[in-house]
Amino acid sequence: MDLAFSDDDLAFREDVRTFVAENLPEDIAESARRGRPISKPDIQRWQRILYDQGWAAPAWPAEYGGTGWDATKRYIFDEVMAEFDTPETIPFGLLMVGPLIYTFGNDAQKARFLPTILTGEEWWCQGYSEPGAGSDLASLQTKAVRDGDNYVVNGTKTWNSSAHIADWVFCLVRTSNEGKQQEGISFLLIDMTTPGIDPKPIISIDGAHHLNMTYYTDVKVPVENRIGEENKGWTYAKFLLGHERISISEVGLSKQRLRRLKTIAAEERSHGESLIEDPTFAGKIAAAEVRLISHEYLNLRLLAEEAAGRPIGAEASLLKIRGTEIRQELTELTIEALGYYTAPFEMEQLSDRWNEPAIGPDYAAAQMPQFLFSRAATIYGGSNEVQRNIIAKMVLGL
Numbered sequence: 001m002d003l004a005f006s007d008d009d010l011a012f013r014e015d016v017r018t019f020v021a022e023n024l025p026e027d028i029a030e031s032a033r034r035g036r037p038i039s040k041p042d043i044q045r046w047q048r049i050l051y052d053q054g055w056a057a058p059a060w061p062a063e064y065g066g067t068g069w070d071a072t073k074r075y076i077f078d079e080v081m082a083e084f085d086t087p088e089t090i091p092f093g094l095l096m097v098g099p100l101i102y103t104f105g106n107d108a109q110k111a112r113f114l115p116t117i118l119t120g121e122e123w124w125c126q127g128y129s130e131p132g133a134g135s136d137l138a139s140l141q142t143k144a145v146r147d148g149d150n151y152v153v154n155g156t157k158t159w160n161s162s163a164h165i166a167d168w169v170f171c172l173v174r175t176s177n178e179g180k181q182q183e184g185i186s187f188l189l190i191d192m193t194t195p196g197i198d199p200k201p202i203i204s205i206d207g208a209h210h211l212n213m214t215y216y217t218d219v220k221v222p223v224e225n226r227i228g229e230e231n232k233g234w235t236y237a238k239f240l241l242g243h244e245r246i247s248i249s250e251v252g253l254s255k256q257r258l259r260r261l262k263t264i265a266a267e268e269r270s271h272g273e274s275l276i277e278d279p280t281f282a283g284k285i286a287a288a289e290v291r292l293i294s295h296e297y298l299n300l301r302l303l304a305e306e307a308a309g310r311p312i313g314a315e316a317s318l319l320k321i322r323g324t325e326i327r328q329e330l331t332e333l334t335i336e337a338l339g340y341y342t343a344p345f346e347m348e349q350l351s352d353r354w355n356e357p358a359i360g361p362d363y364a365a366a367q368m369p370q371f372l373f374s375r376a377a378t379i380y381g382g383s384n385e386v387q388r389n390i391i392a393k394m395v396l397g398l
């Protein structure tokens with residue numbers, strides 16, 4: 001793998017920098033700087049700006065509206081986005097169901113769904129987990145029974161991120177009880193406005209509403225919204241989980257967090273000297289940075305191999321484990337650096353309506369919820385224990 005940037009790559013980086021500097025709306029940049037949650041309309045606004053530039057989907061092939069960039073350009077693009085604290089990509093459409101649709105969907109599905117994923121107009125959520133089916137996903141029980149041109153779906157899905165603000169859900173349903181559990185699953189695309197779908201909030205440890213328990217009662221889904229063949233959904237589900245795990249490795253985001261941590265450590269003082277000058281704390285930052293750099297190189301190596309025609313398999317589990325551990329480490333160090341400024345944590349402090357002076361630096365309030373929510377990163381997308389099992393079996397052959 002050649003990691004040296006060509007003149008063309010360096011010119012490309014300057015183009016991306018100039019574009020972002022000129023086009024990232026000031027109010028969104030300010031929210032990101034303060035660590036405030038970025039709202040759906042703001043994420044859509046930024047996605048539309050990227051779309052108009054032709055940069056909506058860096059990793060998609062050009063024929064489906066992607067950039068067609070090679071791994072180096074994608075890497076540079078992500079770097080610059082992290083540099084400017086641009087809004088995080090919401091993974092469900094662009095990183096998960098989009099690639100699934102252009103890989104396994106039919107022409108009508110590609111024409112119907114890909115354009116609005118690219119523009120950000122339609123938001124997606126993921127309906128995999130159930131109250132009795134998380135790590136053991138293949139035991140899922142949400143049932144889809146064929147009735148003419150429709151399936152009728154009944155069951156309960158849980159932990160659905162963004163289901164309350166999503167327009168569509170990609171859902172795993174049971175269409176057969178014959179044979180192995182994996183052989184009776186189908187993959188449906190379901191309009192969230194269909195009668196019978198009822199998402200109820202689950203409030204997470206950071207006090208926010210990201211998650212939902214979603215009830216499906218006699219939900220009619222046209223058969224034409226099934227991806228691929230009936231009862232072959234497990235194959236598509238696994239493809240998508242690979243993409244999910246790679247996206248959770250979050251190198252760009254961790255780089256942003258590392259940069260913020262260094263800024264905070266340079267500002268915060270302990271016994272007169274800044275924390276970054278304290279050898280013990282500086283050592284902790286350096287250790288985290290070394291781990292992040294090695295994680296980044298692993299990520300790049302796998303991207304390069306994928307570009308050379310060797311699809312990423314169980315290695316996605318390595319990326320997921322390492323990426324989430326680094327994310328947690330960086331949020332822990334940030335809390336340590338800010339000390340008591342992060343303790344009086346109130347959700348209201350993160351809203352635009354909060355006009356009181358900040359307690360400590362204005363970015364402090366956002367750090368505790370980020371730390372708390374990052375606890376979940378080693379669970380979602382398949383827990384890290386289960387990823388270790390996959391590596392043991394598929395990579396180490398145990």
Ligand SMILES: Cc1cc2nc3c(=O)[nH]c(=O)nc-3n(C[C@H](O)[C@H](O)[C@H](O)COP(=O)(O)OP(=O)(O)OC[C@H]3O[C@@H](n4cnc5c(N)ncnc54)[C@H](O)[C@@H]3O)c2cc1C
Pocket residue numbers: 125126127128129130133134135136158159160161162211376379380381382383384385386389
């Ligand atoms: C914040 C968050 C967002 C999520 N978003 C979504 C979403 O949008 N859509 C969706 O479908 N799902 C979502 N999930 C669900 C997520 O995928 C599951 O939580 C995850 O797969 C684990 O399943 P579980 O919670 O049922 O835990 P369980 O499977 O019950 O596991 C409990 C514990 O046992 C361990 N364990 C289980 N089996 C094994 C084994 N074989 N070997 C070793 N250890 C094992 C696990 O590691 C875990 O520590 C989300 C979860 C969280 C926390």
